[in-house]
Amino acid sequence: MSIDQTTAAPPDLDFTTPASRRLRQRRMLQDKLAAGGIAVGGVSVIIAVVMIFFYLLYEVAPLFESAKVEPWNVQGKPMVPYTQPGSSADTLYLAVEEQAEIGFRVSGDGQMTFFRAATGELVDQAQLSLPEGVEITSFALLSEASRIFAFGLSNGEIRVLKHSYTATYPNGVRVLTPVIEYPLGEAGIPVADGPIEKFTITNDGDRWGVVAASGGKLGFTRLAMTENLFTGETTVERSEKDLPPLGINPRKLLMTPDLAWLMASAADGKIAVVNLRGTPEITQLLDASEGQITTFRLLLGANSLLIGDDKGKLSQWFFVRSDAGAPELTHIRDFDHAGNAVVSLTTEQRRKGLVSVDQSGELSLYNSTARRTAFNESIFGGPVGQIALAPRSDALLVEQDGKLSFWHVENEHPEISWSVLWEKVWYEGYSEPAFIWQSSASNNDFEPKYSLMPLAFGTLKAAFYAMLLATPLAICGAIYTAYFMVPAMRRKVKPFIELMEALPTVILGFLAGLWLAPFMEANLAGIFTSLLVIPVAVVGFGFLWQNMPERIRFLLPEGWDAALLIPVVILATWFALGIAHPIENLLFAGDLRTWLTNEAGIPYDQRNALVVGIAMGFAVIPTIFSITEDAIFAVPKHLSYGSLALGATQWQTLIRVVLPTASPGIFSALMIGMGRAVGETMIVLMATGNTPIMDVNIFEGMRTLAANIAVEMPESEVGSTHFRILFLAAFVLFLFTFVVNTLAESIRQHLRKKYGSL
Structure with missing residues (x-):
């Protein structure tokens, strides 16, 4: 056969045909559309994140x-x-009603005037009715919020009044009508034998208390209002006590609503504190100021x-x-x-x-x-x-x-x-x-x-315990699956673990709160025994399996040895739970939880960080496993083959070649898992006591930023301080994630540069 007959001429390729040009144009269009779509998607994500930032x-x-x-x-x-x-007498008291429309003024001659707060236009007036020859000698305000005030009179009586406002809507127009009320009746209430120089009044439901100074003496009068359920008649039970000398010349008196404490201020900056319970006694005489006390009053709630x-x-x-x-x-x-x-x-x-x-x-x-x-x-x-x-x-x-x-x-x-x-x-x-x-x-x-400290602490605590469980299991599992496991088994294991990520976290939280938490409380000793028994059982079985006769070991296809660990782990867990009760009886008097609380001083809450760590750990494992496994599996084979060819063992190759090369991907997996743990809501919400406390105890619960937002946002008033604080919590969570991801990206780039030359 001749050369011309055996060597075929190459076919002529024509790239200028109309079909070829149309194909190239279509491919160019598709490339441009894909590039444009990817660019638009990326920019849209960035814009969305920035918009979220500015909205928060x-x-x-x-x-x-x-x-x-x-x-x-x-x-x-x-x-x-x-x-x-109103009157030209000195003003004793000013007030403004709820709608800031009507002002109220009490003058020193007992005149009470209602007027338009913005213009001064007179609305109504009332005059305190006094017996002949009786004068106003003192004045006291119960509190701003109660709108109750009282006059002290020269005959040793007090008159208690309250300014109120009634809203009506004639012809659809709101009209406010001011009213003067008498909570204790219009008649005077005797509290002293002479002119009342100064006094204080308070009430706690149906109990009223008055401390009055008259003639250099202090008297404590207690009034208890009782209403007859059948007749509606109100009776007043009265009791009186003399108070000890204060050791100061009081300028103003204040009393707490529970009728327990009296505080008196003097001009020289001293304060006397009197315990009114039982037999009244002076408990403190304080130098509250280096100068003269000019204002002396109680804050809202009368606790400060x-x-x-x-x-x-x-x-x-x-x-x-x-x-x-x-x-x-x-x-x-x-x-x-x-x-x-x-x-x-x-x-x-x-x-x-x-x-x-x-x-x-x-x-x-x-x-x-x-x-x-x-x-x-x-x-x-x-x-x-x-x-x-x-x-x-x-x-x-x-x-x-x-x-x-x-x-x-x-x-x-x-x-x-x-x-x-x-x-x-x-x-x-x-x-x-x-x-x-x-x-x-x-x-x-x-x-x-x-x-926000308890919430930030709870967020980090939950994430820490979740990562403590998930990190070693996920990374070690990914290493074995990607590097040691046979392809046939890997094709079954990897999708199964990744499928766990599709499980709704509300299901995990539900199981953790209703099943896992009570189970762990009842079997706490068994849980810790399992942590000791399972590793020993796995290592022991591996040693025995390696020393089995080859005819037995070769019955199992190569690379499927790991499947034998499933029954080993199950049996080890069953064995650990079985021996836990005798160990608990021997070492912890039959109840590990009680021993922890009473003897070790470690409080135990059924829904605690240990439950969250296990439940949220299983939610995080698929994320870390999948990314880590892909990173390790993507390491070029020629690197590991070259290492093995130079005499390195598989373990040395893994430690010194494969893991450093895959370290950027592994670190990314950890950071993504950390972000998932920090932002988790439903598991933490359902599996903890949801109490915002700062305690590193693994047996105590916590509340995270995300769970707090989920719990309280539906109940907060839009625009209120509470509402905006919850947005601040979301902003803190956003910043935390942003900082962690930025730091992680910088470290990942450093690792990529360092090991990219391998």
């Missing part, structure tokens, strides 16, 4: 805005001060005492249980002040806030819990008399030189400061400063506690 920031930013105080607008124009309506003096110092005090067990009035905090004498002070009626005006006319708005100065500006030009804050804290009525001015106040979120969010705060009723999250309560004088 938009919701959070109002928390840190300063307050504003401006003259009230009347028909679009700032109001001008007007002459105080506010003291201002002529040195410009404004401080908060409340009762703290001492080491001896007795409550002691304790100085808690001071508020930043310019140093001028504090001449006027009032408190908010629904928040732990206060408003002060000093000798120079500087107005200051504070929040006691946050220790925050929301507003501080000199707007009055000199000292003022009485000041009154509306119940919604959106309006301020001020008396100065016989005139009244009305101001609009914008102070939406004074409860928030850096110290409230991230530092220990000394809350009312606590023995020391602490990190506390408690956003709501059943009473109106509740002190919100918005510390």
